[in-house]
Amino acid sequence: MAELTEKQEKKAKMKEIKKTNALMYKKFNQEKKRKNIPEEEYITTMRDTDNIIELDNLKTYFYTDAGTVKAVDGVSFDIPKGKTIGVVGESGCGKSVTSLSIMRLLQGPQGQIAGGKIRYNQDNRAIDLTKISNKEMQKIRGNEISMIFQEPMTSLNPIFTIGDQLSEPIELHNPEMNKEQVKNRVIELLKLVGIARAEGIIHNYPHELSGGMKQRVVIAMALSCSPRLIIADEPTTALDVTIQAQILDLLRDLKDKINASIMLITHDLGVVAEMADYVVVMYAGRVVEQGTVKEIFHDPKHPYTIGLMKSRPVLNEEIGRLYSIPGNVPNPIGMPSHCFFKNRCEKCIEKCAGDYPELISVTDTHKVSCHLYQKET
Numbered sequence: 001m002a003e004l005t006e007k008q009e010k011k012a013k014m015k016e017i018k019k020t021n022a023l024m025y026k027k028f029n030q031e032k033k034r035k036n037i038p039e040e041e042y043i044t045t046m047r048d049t050d051n052i053i054e055l056d057n058l059k060t061y062f063y064t065d066a067g068t069v070k071a072v073d074g075v076s077f078d079i080p081k082g083k084t085i086g087v088v089g090e091s092g093c094g095k096s097v098t099s100l101s102i103m104r105l106l107q108g109p110q111g112q113i114a115g116g117k118i119r120y121n122q123d124n125r126a127i128d129l130t131k132i133s134n135k136e137m138q139k140i141r142g143n144e145i146s147m148i149f150q151e152p153m154t155s156l157n158p159i160f161t162i163g164d165q166l167s168e169p170i171e172l173h174n175p176e177m178n179k180e181q182v183k184n185r186v187i188e189l190l191k192l193v194g195i196a197r198a199e200g201i202i203h204n205y206p207h208e209l210s211g212g213m214k215q216r217v218v219i220a221m222a223l224s225c226s227p228r229l230i231i232a233d234e235p236t237t238a239l240d241v242t243i244q245a246q247i248l249d250l251l252r253d254l255k256d257k258i259n260a261s262i263m264l265i266t267h268d269l270g271v272v273a274e275m276a277d278y279v280v281v282m283y284a285g286r287v288v289e290q291g292t293v294k295e296i297f298h299d300p301k302h303p304y305t306i307g308l309m310k311s312r313p314v315l316n317e318e319i320g321r322l323y324s325i326p327g328n329v330p331n332p333i334g335m336p337s338h339c340f341f342k343n344r345c346e347k348c349i350e351k352c353a354g355d356y357p358e359l360i361s362v363t364d365t366h367k368v369s370c371h372l373y374q375k376e377t
Helices: 002-033 095-103 132-139 161-171 179-192 211-223 239-259 269-275 293-298 303-310
Strands: 052-064 067-080 084-088 112-122 126-128 145-148 227-233 260-264 280-283 286-292
Touching: 002 067, 002 112, 052 095, 052 260, 067 084, 067 095, 067 112, 067 260, 067 280, 067 286, 084 095, 084 269, 095 112, 095 145, 095 227, 095 260, 095 303, 126 211, 132 280, 145 211, 161 179, 179 211, 211 239, 227 239, 239 260, 239 269, 260 269, 269 293, 280 293, 286 293, 286 303
Parallel strands: 084 260, 084 280, 145 227, 227 260
Antiparallel strands: 052 067, 052 112, 112 126, 280 286
16 A cells, blocks of 8 residues: 555656646747847846856756756856856866856756846846847857867867868858958967967868867867857866866966956866966855855865865875765755755754755855854844
């Protein structure tokens, strides 16, 4: 009898999941068909005009057969103009999904922005990227906001030459340019990212280039329309240490040359320490701590951030075994209402079993989501 009840519960749960998914898929397809969206729906106001992007309670969910995966669940942080923001955290914490949400490149209808705002500071107005039409987003994507993807080999099309692939975004966003001007711009970009013999490289195919060269081409592609924001998702993952240093130096120099902001997503805390002005620490789809590089590296508050800092190797220090944070990231389906880090935390207190802690300010720039720093009410 108990076995039958269990089967019935499972069946009812699956039915509920299918019903929810069907509703969300229908909503997605309706939104996708909308073309002439009135301005009052997406025109907004920036909290601070010195920011290029403001994420406000962003929620990105994936509606799967197993249930709703809350990959990004209420994320809020700002990207100031001309600054580099480092986003760190374990695999699966929502870093890449946050970047894909900004670019509106989620695989729908399963993946959708379920709530929140992404305020983008255009030259003379602020718009909510979650509300604009796909046609309007295409004008921004690759032009004003561009992305450097994790793996250059999968970002480049193996059947087209480097020149053809670099020409495409330039021709798309600059229809007034003729073929000769586009070719000159492609050569200029390849030289800008430190590729010698650029005139010859435009006729090569991706497989003819080394990993470092391919990554430089992908960076050149991201810079092709002089974007105001560059999202770099693990830009040095597949490269050796020497090439990594060259790519990071290149990104830093280019940021200053075109006065762009960078959102740098990485596992490598050393890269963040060297490149970033501000750091956002994510865990299980939420921001647990954010602040300046100095605050996060020299005065981390959240037990998870402290664990990350303890787990990095330090030069000239004899350590028998590197520290590792105990336990695993919780299942993203059916997350608890209490702090997601509770079962892995070495500083857990009774209050941690209650409601999820709010993000509170420690200083003007330093925020943390932890009951250890919540004031008693």
